[in-house]
Amino acid sequence: MKGIRQLADHLDISIGTVSRALNGKPDVNEETRRRVLAAAEELGYVANQSGRSLRQGETKVIGLMIASSKETVENADNFFLGVTSGLQSVFARHKLDLIMLPCPNDEDPHEYLKRMVARRIVDAMIISETQRIDRRIDLLSRAKIPFITLGRSLSASNATWIDLDFEGVAKRAVERLIARGHRRIAITVPSSEINLGYIFVEGYRHALEQHGIPFDPSLVIRVKSSEQGGYQAAHELLLLEERPTAVILIYELMAIGLYRRLMESGVMPGRDLAVIGFRDAPRSRFLQPSLTCFRMSLHDLGVKLGRMLLANMPAYAEFYSGDGRNTIWPLELVPGESDVFQVAVKA
Amino acid sequence: MKGIRQLADHLDISIGTVSRALNGKPDVNEETRRRVLAAAEELGYVANQSGRSLRQGETKVIGLMIASSKETVENADNFFLGVTSGLQSVFARHKLDLIMLPCPNDEDPHEYLKRMVARRIVDAMIISETQRIDRRIDLLSRAKIPFITLGRSLSASNATWIDLDFEGVAKRAVERLIARGHRRIAITVPSSEINLGYIFVEGYRHALEQHGIPFDPSLVIRVKSSEQGGYQAAHELLLLEERPTAVILIYELMAIGLYRRLMESGVMPGRDLAVIGFRDAPRSRFLQPSLTCFRMSLHDLGVKLGRMLLANMPAYAEFYSGDGRNTIWPLELVPGESDVFQVAVKA
Secondary structure (H helix, E strand, C coil): CECHHHHHHHHCCCHHHHHHHHCCCCCCCHHHHHHHHHHHHHHCECCCHHHHHHHHCCCCEEEEEEEECHHHHHHCCCHHHHHHHHHHHHHHHHCCEEEEEEEECCCCHHHHHHHHHHCCCCCEEEEECCECCCHHHHHHHHCCCCEEEECCCHHHCCCCEEEECHHHHHHHHHHHHHHCCCCCEEEEEECCCEHHHHHHHHHHHHHHHHCCCCCCHHHEEEECCCHHHHHHHHHHHHHCCCCCCEEECCCCCHHHHHHHHHHHCCCCECCCEEEEEEECCHHHHHCCCCCEEEECCHHHHHHHHHHHHHHCCCCCHHHHHHHCCCEEECCEEECCCCCCCCCCCCC | CECHHHHHHHHCCCHHHHHHHHCCCCCCCHHHHHHHHHHHHHHCECCCHHHHHHHHCCCCEEEEEEEECHHHHHHCCCHHHHHHHHHHHHHHHHCCEEEEEEEECCCCHHHHHHHHHHCCCCCEEEEECCECCCHHHHHHHHCCCCEEEECCCHHHCCCCEEEECHHHHHHHHHHHHHHCCCCCEEEEEECCCEHHHHHHHHHHHHHHHHCCCCCCHHHEEEECCCHHHHHHHHHHHHHCCCCCCEEECCCCCHHHHHHHHHHHCCCCECCCEEEEEEECCHHHHHCCCCCEEEECCHHHHHHHHHHHHHHCCCCCHHHHHHHCCCEEECCEEECCCCCCCCCCCCC
């Protein structure tokens, strides 16, 4: 790779002039500028922004840390790619680039992030899949790297976060089912320490209690957030002594595995068991009967996430003064046929 | 963020000793080392690897450039996440990290890559979705950045590449259909300038000619690589004057849209039209009748890609001396019910 010195030598022009030509300064004549740019292209000159960044203390790169677990891969989740386009639409205005940092599934996310911070390739970070206690938040706070979390955490009291409205989803699902006569309503939650599971169960428990239905821990089914987890959840549901009449799912692809296991046992979703799914996903649109679930725009979520992050970065805060506050992101109910049946009221 | 000087001041120890303690040098006593590491943790000290890299000329980071087009997002393609785990398993041995560089869908990939190269955040690059003529290859060659392409290109005569066996897939699909009496066999290809489309059609054309069937350009259907593209392909197929009896698809999710459009017209895949899909994908496993398609391990492809890249990097080449050659990656046929019907032989 050629540097500016080789370029100046090749053209027999001073380094200062070459630099001014490359940087579009007005005091270079047009012919010289053309010669410099042509030679730069020909010789493969690339400005050393790494050196520049070190002086300015910025890389103009924002990192998005994602888990690349076996589950994420097999389930081909479009969540992060969807959010990416929204983030980029905001960052592009400031000539900032987004890179994705996929944490290997056999590595501790805290250690991984520590190493990526040490590499100094990003000016700011977005972390996701926040755990109930998440040491990454401390790490970024202490390293004084601007960041935002996609997801709440007990560790995030001083951090800015945006999170999906898990309480709202749980509440509306429970109320919809209660209105149709259901009282034994099961719920699935992730088997990991991811924080959203706690929030989801709290919303469910609260909504039940508001309707005078006691919380029954045996109806909280902990499984992996995957199609396979859905299969497992159905399996456990069917083994319960007094079978619930409805189930609320936490993860978009669970419905696929759940339907399969139910049908294997001759239990028809929407007729024998009411099912409410979580996020609308392309893969679950083929389910028969169609799934009642919730919808959101990933692009819009990405836009808001980007604005909130920049509101926390001194260089950009002035443009996003209204975007700094923690945000609960709403989801809209999409009625399907999977929860249409009414429970017969006992005399 | 605290630097080494603040750390030394805080501990009242010389910078040299702090540095030796942090770097695990043996001439520091155990008690001092413990104090230094504890303070480093407490104060949020992070080694400035950017400075280190600048001196050593390496970042220990490998970039994987991916397109984040609207199609990729909507189709929730798991291709790159699948390859990532394989790449990471190779890179981890050398303490190299993989980052993903998602090119925004409204930006020219060449300009995007130029900027990312200028940012100097990666030691080497993997580029994918190679176009028939791909200026990114020239750019990386001239910038003297080690790279490998996932996909062939007319521009890649001096580059190392790995590519899926598109010819082999086209050939086996054609031969399987010919053996069942088909002679009017349609094929779908991407409407873009992506190179794989050219290779796929060449393989198809060659296989037909080997069996004495003339190539008919009207049977080559150019559509987007998406579910919607599959819908469109079926639509165009149904409008052809002499309808083909079979179709070969290029992209994994096309089958879903194609099935839908066919069924809307009462045309049953596997009974009225033989269908052979491309890569086996979780989302297409729910199709009825089941899809005949091809299978590969994304993880293993990632491993090979990683090994080939390192074989091209001076610092690692010695470990991968057998991995430097261009590679055609095989796919295995998965028979389904979508291509079972035989064409009646005319008397």
